[in-house]
Amino acid sequence: MRDADFFRRWMAAAAAAVEQEADRLTELDSPIGDADHGSNMLRGFIAVRAALDAEAPATPGAVLQLAGRTLISTVGGASGPLYGTLLRRTGKELGEAAEVSDDELCKALYAGVGAVALLGGAAPGDKTMLDALVPGVAALNTSYRAAGDAADNGAQATVPMLARKGRASYLGERSIGHQDPGATSSALLLGALADVADASGGQR
Numbered sequence: 001m002r003d004a005d006f007f008r009r010w011m012a013a014a015a016a017a018v019e020q021e022a023d024r025l026t027e028l029d030s031p032i033g034d035a036d037h038g039s040n041m042l043r044g045f046i047a048v049r050a051a052l053d054a055e056a057p058a059t060p061g062a063v064l065q066l067a068g069r070t071l072i073s074t075v076g077g078a079s080g081p082l083y084g085t086l087l088r089r090t091g092k093e094l095g096e097a098a099e100v101s102d103d104e105l106c107k108a109l110y111a112g113v114g115a116v117a118l119l120g121g122a123a124p125g126d127k128t129m130l131d132a133l134v135p136g137v138a139a140l141n142t143s144y145r146a147a148g149d150a151a152d153n154g155a156q157a158t159v160p161m162l163a164r165k166g167r168a169s170y171l172g173e174r175s176i177g178h179q180d181p182g183a184t185s186s187a188l189l190l191g192a193l194a195d196v197a198d199a200s201g202g203q204r
Helices: 004-029 037-055 058-076 077-093 102-120 131-137 144-156 167-175 181-200
Strands: none
Touching: 004 058, 004 181, 037 058, 037 077, 037 181, 058 131, 077 102, 077 181, 102 131, 102 144, 131 144, 131 181, 144 181
């Protein structure tokens, strides 16, 4: 079972991963976006870390809902609402339980990813964060590490794709050949989850 501390450590690990990869995220965003994905995500996750330190929510659901609200209020462009929706909806699905099972987390993440797809009007293959999230969450049925690896592979698989959603879609054929920055940051989020699960010694 996973308690609130597990989810706080997940968000802290995600913040550390974004901090380490912020420059790379911005480099990926430069040719097909606004060249600000790294700085936006960094600002958001630093704020998430500070909010969780200040408030210390008592349940897994409350941790993710606070993180989601913080991202919405601090990350500009489309990334804030999309990541905020992912975490808020996942947290809402977890409810008020003090501890949740791996299966409950998997089911909640499915709901979170579904909410992202609805908000963005995108589907796998459109060269968006869903190309990492969908295979990553599907692989969570196997293990946390499998989820992290599948998300990373999904992000890399966006390189030859034609963007059909978001700012990159304005470039048409010129979007081909670039890894999607949103899929890359989504892979960081699921990779951080796998790292925290490994460190807890409780792989499913």
